[in-house]
Amino acid sequence: MQFRERAGTVAGMDAPGYMQQALDAARTAAEYGEVPVGAVVVDASSGHVLAVASNRVEQDRDPTAHAEILAIRAAARDLKTPRLSGCDLYVTLEPCAMCAQAIAFARIRRLVFGAYDPKGGGVEHGARVFSQPTCHHAPDVVGGMEEAACAEILKEFFAGLR
């Protein structure tokens, strides 16, 4: 069953610090002049981190190289399967429609994101990928974990571009 809630209601959920690792990956992206977004894929049963990735669109000259896509691809490579059914994904920003559909294809168990993205998000905004009849797997969704910290990194980055 799919559930949605704001992270404030899930006390201590980031105790293992997965969102902190995603935030560190977002900071790495900023250092390379990339839009600062970071993602982590976790094996939900063991708690083991399978992949950490930063947005690398400009460095890799790859329009699909969002942090979520890179983390999913790395975890799938690691597990030798395109289906990550027992895995959770932590990401600092609400995924776009591309990443949301990739999360659905990968059968991610739970998506936890930080900042909401009214301008480009595809989960709670715009395409609302998981709510479409064309979406055949929807993860549990938790939005707003470490929201202020995740949003601040993006705000600083875009202020610096001006």
Next chain:
Amino acid sequence: MQFRERAGTVAGMDAPGYMQQALDAARTAAEYGEVPVGAVVVDASSGHVLAVASNRVEQDRDPTAHAEILAIRAAARDLKTPRLSGCDLYVTLEPCAMCAQAIAFARIRRLVFGAYDPKGGGVEHGARVFSQPTCHHAPDVVGGMEEAACAEILKEFFAGLR
């Protein structure tokens, strides 16, 4: 300006045979047990084919390895930029939400697809990615080119699985 029409109204548009190349790539996918979808990226000004790709999700154990994603990544690598503004993409099946958003990020000029996909499409169905306010570039869209041939390959593939 975005326009949408069925390919039947664009006489001779596939004169260079781009969709035929995409169909060949779809047949290659089927030979490897993959859902048979193929894609081609073309430099619109020169007519040069920059990339041809088949769906490789199972072979690559990569849930993002749809034909469109692989063709876009290959063309971006070739042109050394994540932005393929002067390029057109031909694909045998209506893109899903993941691929549609990737097409938007890549700033593809025109998308030409074959079969419509009411169950999984993200252009004319479901997420309708290009129609969302969160989508900041929409290509021209032509649907239904070589529709019967593109659909037949998929139909044969799924019949063979039963």
